[in-house]
Amino acid sequence: MSASEANPSTSVARPAGPDAELLRAAQKVREVGRALDERYLDKSEIVRMLLVTLVAGEHMLIVGPPGTAKSALVRHLARLVDARYFEYLLTRFSEPNEIFGPVDIKAFREGTFVRRVEAMLPDAEIVFLDEIFKSNSAILNALLSILNERRFFTGSATIRVPLCSLFGATNEVPNDDALGAIFDRFIVRTLSENLDSFHFHGLVERGIRAEADQIGAWLERGVQREAAATEASAGAGGLEDTRPLVTLAEVRRLQQRLPQFMRFSEEFLARYKGLVFQLRSEGVSVSDRRVVKLLKLFAASALIDGRPTAHDGDFFVLRHVWNSTDQIPILEDIVGPVLEKHHREHPEERRTRATAADLDGILAELGVIRGVLLGGEPLSDVQLFSQLRNLQDIRAALQVLGTETAQQMAGEVDKLLEGVFESSKWSG
Numbered sequence: 001m002s003a004s005e006a007n008p009s010t011s012v013a014r015p016a017g018p019d020a021e022l023l024r025a026a027q028k029v030r031e032v033g034r035a036l037d038e039r040y041l042d043k044s045e046i047v048r049m050l051l052v053t054l055v056a057g058e059h060m061l062i063v064g065p066p067g068t069a070k071s072a073l074v075r076h077l078a079r080l081v082d083a084r085y086f087e088y089l090l091t092r093f094s095e096p097n098e099i100f101g102p103v104d105i106k107a108f109r110e111g112t113f114v115r116r117v118e119a120m121l122p123d124a125e126i127v128f129l130d131e132i133f134k135s136n137s138a139i140l141n142a143l144l145s146i147l148n149e150r151r152f153f154t155g156s157a158t159i160r161v162p163l164c165s166l167f168g169a170t171n172e173v174p175n176d177d178a179l180g181a182i183f184d185r186f187i188v189r190t191l192s193e194n195l196d197s198f199h200f201h202g203l204v205e206r207g208i209r210a211e212a213d214q215i216g217a218w219l220e221r222g223v224q225r226e227a228a229a230t231e232a233s234a235g236a237g238g239l240e241d242t243r244p245l246v247t248l249a250e251v252r253r254l255q256q257r258l259p260q261f262m263r264f265s266e267e268f269l270a271r272y273k274g275l276v277f278q279l280r281s282e283g284v285s286v287s288d289r290r291v292v293k294l295l296k297l298f299a300a301s302a303l304i305d306g307r308p309t310a311h312d313g314d315f316f317v318l319r320h321v322w323n324s325t326d327q328i329p330i331l332e333d334i335v336g337p338v339l340e341k342h343h344r345e346h347p348e349e350r351r352t353r354a355t356a357a358d359l360d361g362i363l364a365e366l367g368v369i370r371g372v373l374l375g376g377e378p379l380s381d382v383q384l385f386s387q388l389r390n391l392q393d394i395r396a397a398l399q400v401l402g403t404e405t406a407q408q409m410a411g412e413v414d415k416l417l418e419g420v421f422e423s424s425k426w427s428g
Contacts, residue, residue, distance in 0.1 A: 025254050026306050028246035029055060032080045033304075035245065039076065040069050046190045048301075049320060050077055050167070054126075055254050056300040058293065059147055059166045059185055061132075063173055063325065064192035070169040073192075074128040081251065082244035083164065086124035090135040099139055100152065113155035122152040122161045125248050132168040133179050140182050147185040164248060164255075173324055187293045188320040191328060254303055261299040264310055272298075275318060275334060282330050285323055294321070312342040362394055366413065369394075373420055384420075391417055 029051055036047040046062065050073065053060040062070045078085040088099055097103070101120035103113065117123045129135075129143075145151050147166060152159045174183055264272075279286055286294075297317045298310040318335045322328050369387050372379070379387070391413055398410040 022254065022257055022303075023306050025246065025250040026304050028250060029254070029304050031245045032077065035080055035242075036073065036076060040073060043069060043073060043192070045316070045319075046073060046192060049188055049190050049317070050074070051304055052297050052300045052317065053167075053188060054081070054165045054251060055304055056258065056296040057164055057255050058187045058296060059168070061168045061170065061183070061186035061189045062192050063170055063189060065171060065194065068192040068194055070192050071128070071130055074167045074169070076242065078126050078128065079242040080245045081126060081248060082246070083125040083248035083251075084123060084162070085126050085128075086119075086121045087128040087130070088121070089130040090132055090139070092134055092136055094135055094139060096138050096142065100142060100154070114157060115154045117152070117154070117159065122146070122154075122159055125162050125164045127163060127166040128169070129166065130169045131171070132182070133170050133174045133176075137178070140179070144181060144185065147182075164251065184287075187290060188297065188317060189322060190320050191325060254300075258296065258299055258303060261303050261309070262295055264295070264298070268310060268312070271312065271338070272315070275315065275338065278334050279318070279321070279331070282327075282334065284321065284327050284330060286321055290321065294318070312338055313346070315339060315342075362397060363409065365390070366394055366409070366416075370416060373416065388417070388420065 033047050033051050036050070037044050040047070049060060054077075062073070064070055075087065078087075088094070090099075097115075099121050101115040101117040101122065104116050107114050115122075121127055135143075142152065143166075145153060146161055146163060150161050150163055152161050168186060173189075174180075276286055276291055294317060298314040301314040301317065302308070302310040315335055315338055319328075319331050322331055369390055372383075372387055395410055395413045395417075398406040398413065
């Protein structure tokens with residue numbers, strides 16, 4: 001008899017394999033991810049976090065400058081999931097009526113204060129609040145009970161809200177202590193930045209296609225309005241014509257089975273413990289509450305992939321527990337080696353796949369940079385720094401791709417970097 005059999009209280013049982021219905025639901029969620037990946041370049045990690053957060057029934061914050069697809073990603077996700085959706089851009093002048101619904105005047109005249117919440121945030125299943133930290137305290141305080149307990153208080157009544165996940169966006173991380181409570185309710189935070197130089201051609205190509213589709217959709221709707229038509233053509237191709245790939249009922253079904261996947265091996269928990277305490281020692285605050293909540297996200301990641309248990313590859317979630325963007329490199333230094341080791345041992349599980357177009361684009365960019373650096377023309381410090389930064393970006397992308405060809409190209413980047421540093425040393 002093994003030690004775990006002799007002491008059932010310490011054994012970690014493996015959940016039964018997912019049934020066919022569950023596998024179908026997970027497959028549909030993966031299809032949502034593929035659809036988002038096809039549309040948004042180099043956002044695969046954010047896409048994965050959106051899916052994991054949704055299946056876990058938790059909340060996520062996206063931080064980044066304007067124009068980096070924060071709103072577009074969540075909006076597109078909501079169109080791919082058949083669910084009641086609410087979206088709003090918050091400002092310091094936003095009123096609770098705009099978010100939670102207007103006061104029921106008839107009830108108010110009768111001495112009762114209630115809100116009409118139909119089609120408003122308390123009635124929604126997926127919510128997106130842009131610039132969430134610019135809101136006032138009246139809205140933020142009401143949001144706390146919705147995020148924590150799925151309850152909305154209106155007058156003397158309490159409404160159980162059907163919220164699955166709330167996604168927030170902001171241009172910058174708040175540094176106001178008064179916003180700490182709402183910031184803490186976002187279990188994970190992702191950074192959405194402008195694309196690197198070697199993604200420029202892909203950005204232009206996809207952007208032109210998306211703009212052309214949007215123009216086509218506008219023109220189609222204009223023609224149909226003139227013809228008194230009532231529905232947009234299915235072939236218009238605009239984002240508004242996106243068809244749902246999964247229902248919220250199917251997502252809820254995954255959530256109902258999630259507890260069965262929250263059974264982790266002792267080896268996994270030991271590694272998790274080591275990572276948590278290493279993060280804390282480096283100044284990254286991870287509360288006990290978040291430690292437990294993150295287990296849901298590990299289980300959700302496994303469930304989406306159709307795996308019976310979480311493994312080290314699911315620790316990618318820990319790259320997104322930062323409290324300030326300054327902590328992102330710290331998280332990468334701690335979590336990155338664990339992920340790299342797992343992917344070396346299980347290369348088939350890499351979620352980012354290299355394509356010929358990816359490598360061709362990176363190779364072309366590398367050729368341009370090599371020509372600039374070795375062309376003999378004098379470079380200013382700013383120009384040199386910019387090209388070196390581009391090289392570092394290329395090297396990071398090649399490491400993520402992880403193929404043999406990508407690794408060979410990464411070696412070429414290293415040689416080029418060494419050559420530049422050597423020449424800079426002698427010229428200095």
